[in-house]
Amino acid sequence: MDALFPRAAISMVQILERLGHRVVCPREGACCGQPPFNSGYWAEARPMARQLLVQLQEAEAVVIGSGSCGAMVKKFYPELFAGLPEAALAQSVAERTWEFSEFLVRKLGVTDLGAQLPAKVTFHDGCHGLRELGIKHSPRALLAKVRGLELIEMKDAETCCGFGGTFSAKFPAISTAMGDVKCGSALETGAEYIVSNDSSCLMHIQGLLSRAGKPLKTLHLAEVLNHL
Amino acid sequence: MSERKKILARIREALQTAAPRPGSHAEPGGKPHTGLTPGGIAARSAGHDPAASEARRWLPKVGGSFEEQLALFAQNAADLKANFQLFASWQDLSTALGQLRDAENWQRVASHQAELSSQACAALDRPVCWTDRGYDVLAMEQCDAGVTECDALIAQTGSVLVTSRSAGGRALSVLPPHHVVIARRSQLVADLPAAFALLQAKYAPEFPSMMSFITGPSRTGDIERILVLGAHGPKKLTIFCV
Amino acid sequence: MSTNVAQFKAAAGRVTADTRQRQFIRTALGNYEIARDRRKAAFQSWESARQTAATTKWRAINHLDTHLEQLVAKLEARGTKVHWASNGVQAREIILGIVAAKQARSIIKSKAMTSEEIHLNDALEKAGFEVVESDLGEFIVQLRGEAPYHIVFPSMHLTRGQIRELFAKELGSTSTDSPEELTMVARRVMRHKYITADIGFTGGNFAIAETGMISITENEGNARLTAALPKTMVTLIGIEKVLPKLEDLALFLPMLATAGAGQPLTCYNTMYAGPRQPGEADGPEEWHVVLLDNLRTELLADPEQRDALHCIRCGACLNVCPIFRNVGGHTYGTTYSGPVGSVITPHLRGLQDWKHLSGASSLCGACTEACPVKIDLHHHLLHNRRNAAKEKPDFLERLGYQIFGIIAGDPVLWSLAKKVGWLTQPLQRLVKGSALDPAQAWTKTRDLPAQPLESFQDWWRNRA
Numbered sequence: 001m002d003a004l005f006p007r008a009a010i011s012m013v014q015i016l017e018r019l020g021h022r023v024v025c026p027r028e029g030a031c032c033g034q035p036p037f038n039s040g041y042w043a044e045a046r047p048m049a050r051q052l053l054v055q056l057q058e059a060e061a062v063v064i065g066s067g068s069c070g071a072m073v074k075k076f077y078p079e080l081f082a083g084l085p086e087a088a089l090a091q092s093v094a095e096r097t098w099e100f101s102e103f104l105v106r107k108l109g110v111t112d113l114g115a116q117l118p119a120k121v122t123f124h125d126g127c128h129g130l131r132e133l134g135i136k137h138s139p140r141a142l143l144a145k146v147r148g149l150e151l152i153e154m155k156d157a158e159t160c161c162g163f164g165g166t167f168s169a170k171f172p173a174i175s176t177a178m179g180d181v182k183c184g185s186a187l188e189t190g191a192e193y194i195v196s197n198d199s200s201c202l203m204h205i206q207g208l209l210s211r212a213g214k215p216l217k218t219l220h221l222a223e224v225l226n227h228l
Numbered sequence: 229m230s231e232r233k234k235i236l237a238r239i240r241e242a243l244q245t246a247a248p249r250p251g252s253h254a255e256p257g258g259k260p261h262t263g264l265t266p267g268g269i270a271a272r273s274a275g276h277d278p279a280a281s282e283a284r285r286w287l288p289k290v291g292g293s294f295e296e297q298l299a300l301f302a303q304n305a306a307d308l309k310a311n312f313q314l315f316a317s318w319q320d321l322s323t324a325l326g327q328l329r330d331a332e333n334w335q336r337v338a339s340h341q342a343e344l345s346s347q348a349c350a351a352l353d354r355p356v357c358w359t360d361r362g363y364d365v366l367a368m369e370q371c372d373a374g375v376t377e378c379d380a381l382i383a384q385t386g387s388v389l390v391t392s393r394s395a396g397g398r399a400l401s402v403l404p405p406h407h408v409v410i411a412r413r414s415q416l417v418a419d420l421p422a423a424f425a426l427l428q429a430k431y432a433p434e435f436p437s438m439m440s441f442i443t444g445p446s447r448t449g450d451i452e453r454i455l456v457l458g459a460h461g462p463k464k465l466t467i468f469c470v
Numbered sequence: 471m472s473t474n475v476a477q478f479k480a481a482a483g484r485v486t487a488d489t490r491q492r493q494f495i496r497t498a499l500g501n502y503e504i505a506r507d508r509r510k511a512a513f514q515s516w517e518s519a520r521q522t523a524a525t526t527k528w529r530a531i532n533h534l535d536t537h538l539e540q541l542v543a544k545l546e547a548r549g550t551k552v553h554w555a556s557n558g559v560q561a562r563e564i565i566l567g568i569v570a571a572k573q574a575r576s577i578i579k580s581k582a583m584t585s586e587e588i589h590l591n592d593a594l595e596k597a598g599f600e601v602v603e604s605d606l607g608e609f610i611v612q613l614r615g616e617a618p619y620h621i622v623f624p625s626m627h628l629t630r631g632q633i634r635e636l637f638a639k640e641l642g643s644t645s646t647d648s649p650e651e652l653t654m655v656a657r658r659v660m661r662h663k664y665i666t667a668d669i670g671f672t673g674g675n676f677a678i679a680e681t682g683m684i685s686i687t688e689n690e691g692n693a694r695l696t697a698a699l700p701k702t703m704v705t706l707i708g709i710e711k712v713l714p715k716l717e718d719l720a721l722f723l724p725m726l727a728t729a730g731a732g733q734p735l736t737c738y739n740t741m742y743a744g745p746r747q748p749g750e751a752d753g754p755e756e757w758h759v760v761l762l763d764n765l766r767t768e769l770l771a772d773p774e775q776r777d778a779l780h781c782i783r784c785g786a787c788l789n790v791c792p793i794f795r796n797v798g799g800h801t802y803g804t805t806y807s808g809p810v811g812s813v814i815t816p817h818l819r820g821l822q823d824w825k826h827l828s829g830a831s832s833l834c835g836a837c838t839e840a841c842p843v844k845i846d847l848h849h850h851l852l853h854n855r856r857n858a859a860k861e862k863p864d865f866l867e868r869l870g871y872q873i874f875g876i877i878a879g880d881p882v883l884w885s886l887a888k889k890v891g892w893l894t895q896p897l898q899r900l901v902k903g904s905a906l907d908p909a910q911a912w913t914k915t916r917d918l919p920a921q922p923l924e925s926f927q928d929w930w931r932n933r934a
Contacts, residue, residue: 230554231555231560232554234556235556236535238763238771239709242771243532243534243770245771247532247776247777248773249525250528251524251844282522283717285514286514286515286516286519286522286721287514287519287720288512288514340751365665365699369665385734386734392750392753393749396751398698398750399698399699399751399752401694402694403698403699420720420721421717421720424717424719428717435681435683435741436743437746438698438740438743439741440740441738441739443735443737445737446690447737448689450610450623451625451649452630452649453498454630458657459656459657460660460692461690461692461694461737
């Protein structure tokens with residue numbers, strides 16, 4: 001999100017500040033360690049996770065703009081550090097961690113952010129957000145309050161887009177085939193934008209759509225909610 | 229050491245370490261995934277034993293009255309493409325049997341000697357291949373219908389419960405192309421737990437060697453997932469209840 | 471790269487390129503999903519049913535030793551002969567021994583994944599016996615000389631036209647390609663086989679410890695006939711299939727049908743308690759039950775993944791898996807395909823040789839959500855990856871993560887890497903998707919996002 005999708009992160013900061021919160025950001029290069037973790041290299045993931053944990057320990061709430069990074073911190077850090085000295089810290093940070101849309105809706109109780117986007121959109125549920133964190137309602141509750149926005153659910157909305165982190169590079173043919181199915185479902189809705197709370201899914205989907213020359217555009221949920 | 233001993237020894241060795249209870253993982257809603265932390269380990273025999281009777285609360289709902297259960301059975305049978313009819317009298321049932329025989333031009337039937345099946349065969353008035361004292365498989369295969377009794381009708385699923393003792397052996401209810409079940413209305417039970425309780429009460433510990441829930445006529449979807457009836461067993465299932 | 475992973479990738483490449491085949495599979499499984507959801511909704515609580523089923527299996531496996539002893543004692547009390555096989559070789563020897571002792575010529579089989587697991591048909595045919603698969607789908611793939619495509623729907627990859635051609639060539643049938651007519655062709659062929667076979671062979675879905683029974687679930691009636699007509703019946707079943715009580719079936723039978731095929735109950739659910747008993751009209755004179763370990767105890771010894779032994783082979787995880795839907799069943803090259811196959815095959819056939827199946831997943835979790843006995847499938851794929859990397863890390867991959875860790879751990883290096891990324895974008899565009907492109911695995915089929923000059927951290931710093 002730092003290098004490739006700064007607009008999403010900037011939108012999150014601006015929304016949280018408008019709601020009166022003081023935002024602190026981890027330093028340059030802070031990565032949750034999910035790429036090595038998901039590939040099985042837990043020993044290589046731990047130093048990265050440890051560095052992030054230390055930076056997050058003072059925060060009242062940790063808000064993450066990605067379902068998969070959110071699942072990493074909230075769900076997998078306790079497993080990654082089970083039986084290690086950082087276990088308690090991992091547990092405590094996990095308990096304070098929220099995915100962005102969940103933080104707004106469930107923690108703050110806010111759904112209307114005064115945004116407007118007169119367009120047809122379809123929403124893609126990132127699998128980690130959907131199945132590891134159980135996020136389904138919050139993004140939709142937020143989109144429902146965006147003026148002019150019409151949400152059209154796509155067929156098989158809960159089917160994976162095929163990104164899957166390093167999987168997308170290790171098994172590109174399978175990843176691409178899955179992505180083609182997803183893009184087909186999104187295109188069928190006639191939407192102008194495909195919105196998600198996960199930038200990595202969007203990178204994959206946008207990559208396929210651009211290559212195919214399709215006009216459908218991807219947007220992070222925070223960008224939609226910051227569209228005033 | 230025999231293989232039996234070796235396998236049992238490997239099992240006992242493996243079970244020295246307990247596994248976490250199911251459902252302690254992977255619940256959405258953000259419960260941390262703690263894997264095999266000591267808190268997740270349950271002792272081998274600890275914890276709540278899910279009584280199988282608990283299943284009744286999760287399975288598809290069945291009404292309490294006979295009328296509700298009958299209506300549910302009839303609906304399920306229709307969905308399964310089985311022919312179910314309830315008759316007010318034996319006279320009505322035997323008339324309907326005769327009509328079925330004539331409509332399908334039955335030349336011979338197979339059956340077993342029991343009160344209802346024998347009466348049905350008498351009403352059918354066709355040569356019968358009786359299974360009770362051994363039978364010729366080729367002769368049974370030539371029969372147009374197999375007429376049997378049953379142990380129960382299950383409202384919840386539209387199933388007929390037969391056993392090798394109640395329904396003339398193992399083949400009679402699957403070899404002929406049309407299986408005709410003659411049942412009493414008192415044989416209708418609400419659900420699967422009730423059917424298993426019935427089997428226990430009626431037979432344990434000397435169970436028949438075969439007990440089968442028949443749920444509609446034989447079917448397959450192995451060609452393009454398109455439903456075809458009568459794959460190997462009967463193409464038709466008729467349940468006449470009196 | 472091991473041959474297994476090369477074969478897997480090649481096969482996956484072939485199937486993913488076949489848009490028509492993928493659409494065919496997707497349509498079939500889409501229809502399954504609609505039926506399944508309707509049946510799930512009929513439950514008063516499908517989620518509670520899953521939890522009860524999972525807990526029942528957990529308890530059954532926790533007492534596997536005592537349950538097996540109880541099962542065997544009860545089976546033997548009714549005259550059933552029980553055999554124990556530690557591995558496939560022993561199971562084949564036992565079964566060949568029975569077949570030879572009976573001087574059998576032909577064997578009729580109903581569907582059994584355990585027999586695929588130990589390659590029983592090969593062994594029987596090499597020994598000169600005729601083996602006929604009676605399940606229609608299994609019969610079709612047997613005629614084609616193929617392995618089953620799916621553990622529940624063995625022939626789902628074939629069109630009716632392909633099956634018509636197969637029947638014309640192998641059986642001399644002149645049927646049209648109506649599924650009804652094709653099914654009747656198989657029915658006629660099989661009728662004769664049931665009547666003349668010396669041995670009826672079956673698998674089993676559940677073994678009931680309390681009463682000493684094997685329960686078989688099917689739709690066609692072929693298992694019923696297989697267990698009714700031949701003089702000798704042989705059943706091969708994995709040791710993990712035990713359930714404590716007869717009444718447990720009241721939950722497991724409808725759940726298996728719902729999760730497996732979107733049916734309220736399959737057509738025939740049959741419990742066998744012994745060979746033909748005194749006073750019974752028919753049935754086999756002898757019944758042999760072969761209990762198969764074949765490395766199940768290895769899986770049992772791993773408490774983290776022990777729940778994979780809860781599997782009731784319903785196929786639900788295959789049906790919902792987007793990988794399975796796009797690469798198909800044969801690509802896996804394993805007896806058990808799909809998510810559960812990817813989880814257990816490394817335990818049954820070697821982690822290093824089969825770890826790629828755990829890698830070939832986006833970890834989306836659709837399988838875990840679909841599993842009626844709540845096996846933690848997608849996390850086990852993650853655990854297999856961890857175990858494989860720990861046991862034998864890939865040098866370059868590990869180095870890559872170490873370097874990535876160093877860069878991400880140092881703000882200056884990270885910042886520099888971003889600049890390099892931004893600066894080399896025009897160069898990368900020149901070679902996009904070609905062999906010269908270091909990101910070719912991505913860019914062959916996908917564009918990379920354009921990296922803006924100002925990163926989020928730049929913005930954050932600049933506004934302070």
